[in-house]
Amino acid sequence: MENLGLLAPLVVLIPSIGAIINIFWGARLGEKWVGSIATIASALTFGVVVLLYVFMNYNYYQGVNVNPPVFESWINIPSAGLNIPWQQRVDSLSVTMMLIITGIGTLIHVYSIGYMHGDERYHRYFAFLNMFLAFMLVLVTANNYLVMFVGWEGVGLCSFLLIGFWFDRSGVAWRNSLAARKAFIMNRIGDFGVIMSMVLMFAVFGTLTYYEAGEVANPTYNEHLVEEIQHEAEAAEADLATGISEVTVGEVANAGEHTAAEPAPAEGQHAAPAEGEHETGPALPATSNDSIVYEDLGVFSRAQILSEQGGDVVVGPFTMPITTALTLITLFLLLGATGKSAQIPLFTWLPDAMAGPTPASALIHAATMVTAGVYIMVRSNVLFELTPTTMAVVALVGSATALVGGFIAMGQWDIKRVLAYSTVSQLGFMVAAVGVGAFGAAIFHLVTHAFFKALLFLASGSVIHGVEHGHHHVHEHGHDDEHDDHEEAFDPQDMRNMGGLRRRMPVTYFVYLIGTLALMGIFPLAGFWSKDEILADAWTAGLQDNNVIGYIVFGLLLVSAGFTAFYMWRQIVLVFHGKPRTEAAGHAPESAKMMLVPMLVLAFFSFFGGFMNTPRGVLGLEKIFGPHELTEWLESSVMRVHAGEFYLWIAILSLVVAIGMAIMANRIYARVPVFNRKRDPLEMMEATQQMWTMANARLYWDNFYDRIFVNPFRRTSAWLATELDDRFLHDWVHNKVLWNGFNAIAHFLSRDVDQKVVDGAVNGAGRVTRWGANTLRRSQSGYIRVYAITLLFGVVVVVLVLLLPLLQRG
Template sequence: MGVFNQAEIWLEEGDHEVEFGMVSLSFKTTITIITLLFLLGATGKSAQIPLFVWLPDAMAGPTPVSALIHAATMVTAGVYMMVRSNVLYHASDTASAVVALVGAGTAIVAGYIAVGQWDIKRVLAYSTVSQLGFMVTAVGVGAYTAAMFHLVTHAFFKALLFLASGSVIHGMEHGHHHLAHAHDGHGHDHDADAHDDDFDPQDMRFMGGLREKMPITYWTYLFGTLALAGIIPFAGFWSKDEILLDSLKAGLDDGHMEGYVGFGVLLVAAAFTAFYMWRQVSLVFYGKARHEAADHAVESGRVMTVPLMTLAAFSLGIGFINIPSGFPILSALFGEHRFANWLEESVTYAHGGTANLLLAALAVLVATIAIYFARSVYSDEAMVDLSQDPLEDDLHIRRVFGWANAKLYWDEFYFSFIVYPYQRAAKWLADVLDWQFWHDFVHERIIYRSYRGATDVLTEPVDKGVIDGSFNKLGDLTRQAASRVRLIQTGYVRTYALSVLFGSLLVIFLILFPVIRELLGI
């Protein structure tokens, strides 16, 4: 019997207590503590508030690593852990509410920050954080199937977007290298290219017009964007719509406030998703090239485009593995919630979704309006000169965009209140406590000087005065006695014979002394 089965039995029986030494807690309270600690681990592993800042920085790695590790597999491990622990989360309303609020907060914050980024991969990084927030929210409202379904669909279209961004970067670098060789061929010196030193192949401000230069990359990127934005029939529509529906049901049917909050916040986050992704598509592929490198970019080779086309096909079709029941035509064509039925073998509280066409239409409408608004803002005319973002043309929106571009000053907050205080504390501990107090005062003054004083006392008065003096005196007495005794040594045979005679007589006397004593009656 596994841990989760045993937990279900204890929950059904009730009145179980868990003892921790002198402290005893109810089983449900213990489960709440355990699940909250699970959530703490998942915030680090799956990049949730407040431990999400590492993921965008990790995008400095190679694009295939970002596609596999940072979008599809490693970062979703926290979500997988919580889904597999669904028995425990289902038993703790408190922990589930906290999970839902953390996930919803992460989804909206990361989606908002993505609007203000210029790096093509950093936009996708914050998008990943936001989509992880969708999955975590799903766990919090009890939509365990929807969480895993979005994990699967997100793996395909986000891997596609990262690899496609790598294709874009590769094309930009190719164009930049072409310029460098062209300048070298025309005899241009190093100073002629000094103006190009700030070129960044990942900065979308240098791109534009790549739709004609890289058609395969463009169309596959478009597939990934529409899937991420939740446009029907792409994969992201099915999984994201199921999360929204289950969140709303958690509020309407179960009376959980976090369900209403999750639904409202995720709907806004979905609008942010569609907006920043179409902003990215516009900046990268539409309009005219804003740098000569973009003008000389070429399509990537088949070793890069074939995986893109494969992932684009999955981004379109993978959502059909979990069609909700009652959806016209498609539920009969592909079957109803097959993924949910498969998941029930390992997830106790997995359940299939039911189609809600009104909500689906609302979600698609929100995404479509966001895309239209993004294209209106980032029109071909507006992108001719990107000395500043078109959103900054409005003084009221400029500040809002500035906050997004500054990532809500999250890094500055961490540095000001965590990193720098920690460094100052570490410096104080190292310099003052460890070196000045422990080394200089305790070791040098108390231990070393006390030991040195004690050794000075033991060396001079005790060792040299008492011990050496005593043995030196004994040596002097021995030397004096030896100088007198050696006078016996005359070197004459007669003296030695006489000594032997006296010695022999003394020995004989000692031997006969008891007999003499008995004869004399002494």
């Protein structure tokens, strides 16, 4: 049991193997094999993660470091004092992420088997999915920022590959490729932030490791934990003494039941020796890092120590106060997070990323990859907590993004684009939660959002699938009609082409409804709890710390929650209610079971997922599900997490807002059974026309970027290409200067230097040699005596030369 943590490398290894098999042999294996291999790899990984979860429970939620066998010293430059091991961190935060990634990932694999059926690059798609899983798991299991960055870049690559997956689809090939490129470049801007942040961190702290082996992530939590365990043990002893044999170890140490016979202790822990009678289960966790020297601490503990000490730090040529350095580090991290998690100002890539296959969008651009930014901020909670400035910026960026994303989503026609802006908005919620210090709420919302947003994407995929099939159906039956224009213009993702799908696709409608209600935050679905906790935490932040930011965030988020309800209900009405607006919609079939089953599973979690963190005092629910389970679980690895308070008035307020906005949307869109297919009712109303146009044009945000960055960049590069490269470099430098100059030098070298000087020297040497040989050959008479007398002559000379000095000395 205590060795289960060593399975962590498998989490990366299994999907990698799946990806490798599918990349190299997938084309030959056929769809069935490819799909099964990828799905089995994903499911196996999920199994391993479940084992890791069991291990965490056993180990009192204490995180451990795992060194994969091969990469023990990944980057080791002793002369530079640089030793970055490929180390994995298994703690509650990373296990949470792993569960989400592999769990939803497996469901989406299953869904993809149906959805991608018949695609010519089927195996490549599954290889990419597995590769994505591997890199995402590298990202979340990393124990230092550099390994994390490997995963960070890897998921960026997979995102690029999957967005541009249909780079050759007729008509939209360029759009898909451009979308992939846009995502990649936007992410590079964010990566610059991550790299800068890492460089600064290394300069300031001298390490990039999160936690060294034996380090305690949250000493306060551990103190409580140890007290509780000891208390439980005493209680158990007392019970034994009074003859009560039934022993229930408390929920904190509940794994102890199963492992009563297992020996102690878990690896990587500073073994705090257990009480003599308390021999079962792992050793009690350490409660402080005071015994560890600074050099053996990870980056977070070092940051705390340095921050307490105050003073200046030297970063290369700059000297700055530690607070400034930390602010810079966290701001750069925020820049990275805005890139990956699609926040202002780098969010514009995410809606375009919907060009990829819908299940990939569900997995990458809704549930997992885009949450990497939130994850890394939560992981760095210690750093963020130390810098109030950054926290304020984060809060504002998050809530502004939530508002902007929600607003734009109201004016979109594309079903996936609405969901994409919704994702941007919800990610804004999470970032805002981080900004007000509600790290637990951020992760909570991350988890629930992963459920229902994945569900919504899958369901929208199902809708698109159905409409497309319906369109093909219509086309096949009505090909006598002259419908060519119609066919080319048909967009299966445009909600104007849908309507009335409720009857055609009842299951999809059902799960879509659940997802929508969860996203709207309707009691008691998952979204209600998480969104409500964020709002409550923002309010608490404002109330307790007298922080204006908290109130601002609260207000903005409440408004965006209203937007959320509006655009989601608008979507429901446009897609499912009313009557079919096209023949395709009228003939759309329900999707295959392969696609429906994952959606149903996700729907289940979207409904009940919120109970994993029920607050206290709501209808006694905490007695069923336990109070603040997720928060408590996260507390072992996230230092500043705290159980949010529950304000009844906030819950009622947000419910009222959500339901009100939904009713409003219903009244606007459901009134007109078949409205003008090209125009939105809001657009036709005087009062809202301008607002709607703004939303439809995405607040001119992309146009603004085009004006400010893209077009000047294009003009500059065009100028550089034509003027500098073509005219100056090629025409003038290469042709005139280099070519002609080279010719002149070559002519000079060949005619004057080579032919005259070199040849003359060589021929002259030959002539001199021949003349010398002719002269000297006469001395070789062949008579021995001549040689002998020459020798004698030499001997006489040598003797004289040797002996004469002897004479003089005498």
